[in-house]
Amino acid sequence: MDLQVEKLVYGGDGLARLPADEHGRGKTVFLPFVLPGERVDATLTESRSGFARARLNKVLAPSADRVEPQCPYFGRCGGCQYQHITYEAQLRFKAEILRETLRRTAKLELATEIVVHPSEPWRYRNRTRMRLQHTPAFALGYFRGSSHELLPVESCPISSPLINQAIAAVWESGRAGKVPSTMHGLQYFANHDDSAMLAELYVRPQSEAGEAERFARELMSQLSAITGVALFATSPVEDESRQLAPLSSVRNEDAAVTGAASIIYHAVGHDYRVSAGSFFQTNRFLVDELVQVATAGAAGQCALDLYAGVGLFTLPLAAQFTEVVAVEASPHAAADLKHNAAGNVKPFRAATEAFLEQQAARLKPDFILLDPPRAGLGDKATAALGRVSAGQVTLVSCDPATLSRDLRQLLESGFKVEQVHLFDLFPQTAHMETVVRLVR
Numbered sequence: 001m002d003l004q005v006e007k008l009v010y011g012g013d014g015l016a017r018l019p020a021d022e023h024g025r026g027k028t029v030f031l032p033f034v035l036p037g038e039r040v041d042a043t044l045t046e047s048r049s050g051f052a053r054a055r056l057n058k059v060l061a062p063s064a065d066r067v068e069p070q071c072p073y074f075g076r077c078g079g080c081q082y083q084h085i086t087y088e089a090q091l092r093f094k095a096e097i098l099r100e101t102l103r104r105t106a107k108l109e110l111a112t113e114i115v116v117h118p119s120e121p122w123r124y125r126n127r128t129r130m131r132l133q134h135t136p137a138f139a140l141g142y143f144r145g146s147s148h149e150l151l152p153v154e155s156c157p158i159s160s161p162l163i164n165q166a167i168a169a170v171w172e173s174g175r176a177g178k179v180p181s182t183m184h185g186l187q188y189f190a191n192h193d194d195s196a197m198l199a200e201l202y203v204r205p206q207s208e209a210g211e212a213e214r215f216a217r218e219l220m221s222q223l224s225a226i227t228g229v230a231l232f233a234t235s236p237v238e239d240e241s242r243q244l245a246p247l248s249s250v251r252n253e254d255a256a257v258t259g260a261a262s263i264i265y266h267a268v269g270h271d272y273r274v275s276a277g278s279f280f281q282t283n284r285f286l287v288d289e290l291v292q293v294a295t296a297g298a299a300g301q302c303a304l305d306l307y308a309g310v311g312l313f314t315l316p317l318a319a320q321f322t323e324v325v326a327v328e329a330s331p332h333a334a335a336d337l338k339h340n341a342a343g344n345v346k347p348f349r350a351a352t353e354a355f356l357e358q359q360a361a362r363l364k365p366d367f368i369l370l371d372p373p374r375a376g377l378g379d380k381a382t383a384a385l386g387r388v389s390a391g392q393v394t395l396v397s398c399d400p401a402t403l404s405r406d407l408r409q410l411l412e413s414g415f416k417v418e419q420v421h422l423f424d425l426f427p428q429t430a431h432m433e434t435v436v437r438l439v440r
Contacts, residue, residue: 003042005034012081012430029054035063065089071157078145080428087121098400105404109266114420119286121427126284127157129187138174149434162194169222173196179340182207192266197226205233216258228260230276270315273339275334279309283425294394300366306352307371310336318342327355356384368393376402393438415440
């Protein structure tokens, strides 16, 4: 059928409609790899009571914003959704999606423009996670879109050059039969200037450690920039919120390490120790700018850094406040936070929700910075924040839907939105990072 695309929605799909009938406006149809204003030929693949899904067959009337994708895997790989769109248009559509999501879910009509912070559109990722299979033949790659089927991938244009060298090294070992059959995934994390790397290998529980450790040494000998390899025992099936994200499920486990257990990442004038299993921002070109915007103008006696990770925001805040209380739940990241912390930082290993419930009544911070995971703050944390007297809050979010849900509660507790920044930490994909500055 012919469909006219109206707009893009969060997640990467375009929205069109089936023809109207006697009941009124036609059912909503979602389909990937299209652009607003395009007329396309599509085939329905799923129909439910409230919406339908379709597969794109052919673009009949292309948008002026359409370009040829740079990656041969685009359209099959689940990692990217926007390579068919000019980068300038990607930014424009993301800002529109963010504004509409805030309007619809948070009931927030922005009085100011969204400040957009672009990235280098390619080779930006400093962290990439991939899957392995061993039968019928060795393959390394990503999941195909909307599936758990592996797509073999030998290069990734959104990952750094060093990560692509590591991808090639593992393919070479795999073809030579040197990759252990118990290994089902791996993750690369490159430092600030792409000169050194940590690797994490995910092996099935109860597997023979010696075989994986031999492969770790093999990998380090192939690529001298790999300074350490950590082995995590994990199930071959995990529930991930985003394919390329680091696994939260492995961060609570102890790792067997060959070589260095951590790497130094230089950002915003500081050297951060980042260990295997710890989270760090993934766009190597925008880290400094993200931190500078999130902490700009904040100063006083006490700041709270919640979901602090290894202390990316903590250290700049320590230069602007007499005292910083930094809270992190992950054992790996909390250990790095303690190591990285300045003398006026009080690190706590605790879940943010529990920390706020126990401490909210007595806390008197001037400023709070929040950088929660994709699931957002949730009801307990937002309710506790409403009882804290801070006059300034910066919320960093990687999901507009959970951001909007949390913002609605914060606005009801008396906060007002002062600024909204969209950081394009994930070019060529539908993901976006938002920094919201709130005052009360």
